[in-house]
Structure formats: C-alpha cells, structure tokens
Amino acid sequence: MTMKMKQPPNLLLTAVSLLLLMLQTAIAANSHARSIIIANESSRRVEVHWVDPVSGEMVIQSEPDILDGASLNLDSYVGHTFEVRELPAKKTGVCAGEEQTCRVDHFTVSSNNDQVIIIKDGIKVDHTDSKTIASNSAKSLLSTCRSTVQKQLDNNPDLLSIPTILDSFSDCVEQGIVNEIEKANEEITFQASVRTEMGELLEDYACADEKLNTTEPIRTESWRDKKVGIMIERPSFKIHTIENFVTHEECMAVSEMAEPLLEDAEVADGSGGGQISENRKAKQAAIAVDWEKEAEGDLIAQLSRRVYDYVNHALPFEIKENGQEELMSIQYFGRGRDDDQPRDQYMPHCDEDCTGMAFRPGTRMATIVMYCEVPTVGGATNFRNAMVHIKPTKHAATFFSYIDPVTMMTDSGFTEHSGCPVIEGNKKIVTQWVRLGVDDETPWDSFNTLGVKISDAENQ
Template sequence: QYASLLTFGRATLLHYYCKYKAMGLRKLCFALVACACFQVGSMRAISQLSRNIEITNKSGHKMHVYWINPITGEEILTNSDGMLNGASLRFDSFVNHTFLLRETPSGQTGTCGGTSSNDDSCHIAYMTVSDSSKQVFHVKQGLEVVEKQDSKSTSFVESKSIISRCKGATKTALKNGKITVEEAVDELISCVTYDVASKLEAASEEISYQAKVRIGIADQLEYYTCAGNLPTSEPIKQRTWYHESEDTTSNVNVLHEHGASKIHAISNFITQDECAAIQKAAKPRLHKATTADGKGGSTYNPHRKAMQAGIPIPWNKEATGDLIARVSRRLYDYTNHATGYNLDVTGQEDIMSIQYFGRGENDTAPDQYKPHCDGDCGGLKHKRGGRVATMVMYCDVPERGGSTNFKNAGVTVKPTFGSAVFFSYLGEDGNMDNQFTEHSGCPVIEGRKHIAVQWMRLGVDAENPWDSFNTLTVQIEDED
C-alpha cells in the first residue's frame, strides 16, 4: 500500500518537472514545493484514514488473504504462510481498501472440501475496510464474513444517526418557513441534546443493572472465596518501586486498576523489626475493634471481630531512625508515587495495629472483618478530610484463613510475612470509587494474624486533623 503511494509521488514529481522545465529553475522550485505540500497534505489525510484490522479464521479451512491494489487491481498476498483455522491476523489498512479471502486447497487432495462432502470448491470472499476505528472480521464456514464493530464505532454511528434525524427535521421546518434561522439553531441543539440525554439515560440504567448483578454474584461467592484459602490473584501487570531515600526496591503486582480504584500487592514492604516496634507500642492500648455507627460515631459490631490499637506516629523521632516513623514515611511515599495525591503526613490518622486469632474450624464466631469500605465507595464526590487510600501490612500470618478479599473486583490477597496490599479509592475527577475496593478480612481459622494498617486522608492538616472529623466525614465544629 505504501509502495503505491510512493509510486504516485514519484510520478507527480516527474509530471511537474517535465511541465515546468522550460520555465526556468525558479519556477521549477516553486512547482516542486507545491507538489511537496500536496503530498504532505495527502499523507496527513491518509493517516486519518488509517484503521486497525483483525481477521479471525473460523471457516474450518486454511485460507490466504490478499490486498487488492486500488490503482492496478493487483492481488498482493499479505500472509505467505496462510491462515489456519482458528488463527488471527492483525494489521493496519485504510478506509475503503478491499481484501480478497481465498480458501487454500488441501495439500493431499488438491481440493478445499467446501461446506459439505459434495462440495469441494474453493470459496472466495471480499471484505472492505469501513470507517470504524477498529474492525474485527470473523470469517465463518463458506467464507461468510461477519464484521464485529467496537463500542466506539457503534457510538459514532448512533451519534451520526441522531444528528442526521435532527438536522432533517430542522431543515424541513426552516424550508417551510415555520421557524427562523436563529430558531433553527436552537431547535437543532435542543433535538440533539434530548436524544443524547435519552441514550445516556438508557446506558446509565444498563450499567446500573449490570453493576447490581455483578455485586450480587460477588456477595454469593464471598463465603466460598474466603473458605477456599485461595492464593493471591494473578497480576494484570508487574512493576518495581525504587524508594530513593532508603535505596531499596520492591516488586509490585498490580491486581486491579480501574477508574478511581487501584489494588497493588507489594513484596518486602515492612521488616520484622518494624513489626515488632508496632506490636510493642500497641500492647498497652489494645481494645475491641469498632466500626462507624452511621451517625457520626463508632460502635461495636459483630461484623468486625478483632483487637486493635491506634499508635501516634513519632515524626519528631524520624531523624534518629525511629522504626515506626520509618515505615510510615515509606508508606506515604509509596502512596504519593502510585496515586499522585501528594498527601502530607500532618494531621493524618494514627497507624493501627490489628490482631485476629484463630480458634479452629468449629468456631461459630471467628475473628474477621466482613465486607466494608474504608472510605466512601458510592461513586460520589470526595468530602474534604475523607479517606482516599489504605495500606495493609502483614506482620504475623495465620496458618489458615485471613486473606483480604475484594469481592467486587474479583481480587484476593493471601497474606505473606512482610508484604503489603495497597488500595486507593479516589479518581482524578474527584469522584470516589464505586465499590471495587469494598473488601473483607476473611475469617482466621488457625494461627494469629497481625496487621499494621494506615488509613490516609486528603484535606487534613495541623489545623484540621483527622479527629476533627466524625465518621461521616463531617467536621465536628460544623455539626451544629
């Protein structure tokens, strides 16, 4: 395809050279510049017409794909080895370019076998590249070509249909003298706005319905996921994080990234000494864990059974190597690296030491934390001073149970000593996550689970610390 374009360019240059040779070098230069500008403009237009194509062979037979030169009509083979049944071919082409698909005869029989035992003819088919941004062609039995459009192209077609209908109605009214030109503009805008709003409403209802189905399925699978003691979910991508101030590198498994929500599993994040320092500081402060009561306060809840203690972070000892301050600085540095929130440590919550104890399979009320969100997770705008990210660090790991399960994201994290799971729930648009970071601490069956947890907030500072907000993220001084 590019060779044809280059041939065209050379022919054009030769044409201008011959035509303007007698006019002198100066005019020839002007002509060549004009030709070059024409070619640059042509290449820009061509780039806009470029399309990504995928062909999948489901015909049951081997086939070859030929590009048909739009200038000469020549059939040019695109895949010398052919496409076996089930294979896919991906390439770039241009709008309105045509391809020939031809079944390949068997090397043994010399025939194609056709669609039945009585038909040994070799089928051919043609496919033409459309205006869709990305096109997937499925070639079925008998070389029947079926195009599967992507959502972007479908939306483009629908938008063109809306504009065409509204334009036609407005044009008719204008032609009949029923409205003025100014009124026609308003009428066109009103028509398009109404139709688009209707489409968006229908799409929103469909998304809401599918979300309810997804969450319902996740609720039913929650028990089985926890009981199954599953391994950590496979990552969708892997990264490394270099912590410059400590000259250390950690491996990061990205388990989920979607809009406002991120879930990362980080190896070798907290040391044995740091865990011991947190446990020692927590020991005299341990008490039964509480949850938000929905009225701005806290209460004991059977959905959360554990012992916990909040530990103020001794930032004044950071320069002398305090272990708790050291790991706290590390987790804030990672959070800002992963999210760009640029959180400051001033006014943040205490680091929390939480302990769960296993009492065997027959325990009817095991230590656990049933599904919950650490911050708002209804997809609404972030409230100043509200939580936006969590770091859970595993210090003691139980023999059975105790995984962290994100049921709506389909993600499970099995605790391993020294590792951490990080998750954030605020998007770039200022909206909170819509339930993907809802999670549970699965029941601990055998052994002890000790975690250090840091909940991080956006919008707190020395004058507006975390405890100046109630559990509804309403500043206490504003409650009245």
C-alpha cells in the same frame, strides 16, 4: 431575504460527533486483554487460527469448527491477528471459492471494547467494536436531525432563518444525546446491580476456597525496586499489591510497641461500623509515630514515611503525616478447623463512604494494609464487587483508594471488602487509614462522621 441552508455547518457536525463518541464509547480497560465474539454468518463452516507474529505458524482456536449461525467467544490480547478459513463442504468435499479454493480473511484485535467479528458471505470479516457502534449511532442521529430540518425547510422555505434552522437542529441533537445518556445510565445501573449480586453470592465461596490464590493483576510496575501488582486502576478506585513493603525489623518494632497496648478488636459487622469480637481473640493497638526520631532512623517512623510516599505516588496529592490517624496493629489468631466457636471475621464494609457521593474533607480516602505475619489457612481480603481476592503474603502490602482526585467523588462500592476468618496460624497486620484535609490544627479526630469539624458542629 431568507437563505435556504441544505446542511448544518461542518464545525457543528464535528462537535456533535465527538460528543456522542465520548458519551457512548466504553472506557477501555488498562489491561491489554480483550474478550471477542466471532459470529459465523457466512453460510459455510469455518475455523479460526491465531497467527504467531514471529514464526507465522497457525494455531487453531476453534475445535473443530464454527458452523453457520454459531459463534465463538475468545479471550485474546490487543494486536493479536487471526485468520478465518473456510472449510470444505461435508457433502462435496470442496470449498465455494473460485476454482473450489477455500477462502480466507484476517482480523486483528484492537484496543476497543465490545469487539464482535462477523464472518459474512464470501468469508469477509466485518469487525465491529465499541467505537464503531458509537460512530454509527452518531451518524444515525445526525442523519435523523438533518432529515428533520430538511423537512422543515421543504415545508416552509421562506419562513425559516439560519438561527431558526440551527436552533431546530440543536434541539434535535440535544434530545438525541439525552436519550443516549438515559440508555447508558440504565445499562450502567443494571451492570452494577448484576456485579453486586454476583459478589454477594461468591463472598462465602471465596473465603471457603483455601486454594483460591490472589487475583492476577492487570499489569505490574516497579516502585523503589518493589514489584507492584495493579489489580484495579479506575479514576475513583484503585487496588494495588506491593511486594516486600515492610521489613522484618519494622514489624518487630511495631509488635513490641503494640504489645502493652493491645485490646479487644472491633470486627466490622457489614453496616459500616464495628462490633467487639465475641471471642475476644482479635486484638488491636493504635501506634503513635514519633516523628522527631525519623532523622535517627526510627523504624516505625521509617515505615510510616514509606506509607505516605506510596500514597503520594499512587494519587496526585501531597499527603503529609500531620493530623493523620495512628498506625493500627491488628492481630488475629486461628483456632483450628475443629473449633466450634464463631471466628473473627470482618464482614463486607468500606473504610469510608463508598456511595459515589462527593468527598467530605477530613475523612479517609485511602488504606494501606501491611502483612507482618500471615496464617497458614485463611485471612484473605476479598473485594467482592471488584472481583479481586488477595491472599496475604508476608511483608507485602495492599493499597486501595476510594476517591477520584479530579472530580472529588467517592468510589461507588468497588472497594467494599471483607476479611476472611483466620483458620490456622496467626495474622498480624499494620494498617494505615489515610485522610485528606487534615493537619496539625485540624487533626483527624476533630471531624465528626459527617466530615464536619466538631467545633463547628457544636456551634450550629
């Protein structure tokens, strides 16, 4: 006996809906800021007011109004409430509500992305966002697959068994999900290429604009009573700024140890490598930390310990100092605006792989740059693909990581950065590149550029 099943089990429907929602819903940004679009399809003129949550005062956002068929782009924040208000017709001077009243409706900005507020006939607000779109898409796919299975049942009511029906429904859903993933990947690839191209166009302007300040963080936190600006916080890449990270005394200790060791610095050429500074103005020196003196309060060991403590605070690793690279003291010297020689400049580069590939043990996965002396003009760090510009502040630090601790995949280009040339004054920094997978027995210099132990590579 063959049983005719009208619809698939609710459990399967629920699982499919949740999967589609996860696939299509954009990942919400950590910031509470949201960009929204207000589209007027009401056949009436309207105006939009922000409602002050404390006083209830209406603050107009549309100047002077939004005509039928027009739209308004608005930057707002999660939880903000707005009132949409109908305006009287210009010819009659009255509204189209009952007894010629002007109709109103309200909406509140949600935490979802891609929010579009459509003002319909009757001044009714239709609020859509990324989750609504994903949910509707899931419902559409489920409806299509139900119809497909139902047609098979109608055409062959005695030939289809429950396993066959479930297989047919599963195949339909699977193909629908594959199509959605392909669409999502195409969109992600397109958006990434657009951002990269924009970054390339803006690179020179970012360095040339002397008045360009540090990008506003999406939020601020506190770490050991130090203010931390969270510029970017994504699974595979993070960019933070930390105020008062290094002390004057620590900077002096590093400078004193670096002085007799300074040599011509390599300047990144944009290809992932480096070239010796043509003008021999930039200098660098590797500073070995004497960890045996840490208990005695050695300033350099104290600073280095703080570096690893912050890395372990920002990332779920237990990074130790064993086998890590030395601290690097790097100095840049401005030669004035009228100097006709090419200036030392770090072209866009990544400190390690940033191709979105699997992390290679023993390679770098985070960087901390500490500013001991800052120039009066120039010297900013620009993360062009992440749209983050950091103007150096004395005794502050910039932290950035380029690994996803869960998937162990590397950043896909958002931590590519450049160092704007120093025009006036000097720039003295202390840099620590942090590696994962090194220790006393396998220090950083025991790995080749492919993340393979040199001893193993020689035996191959």
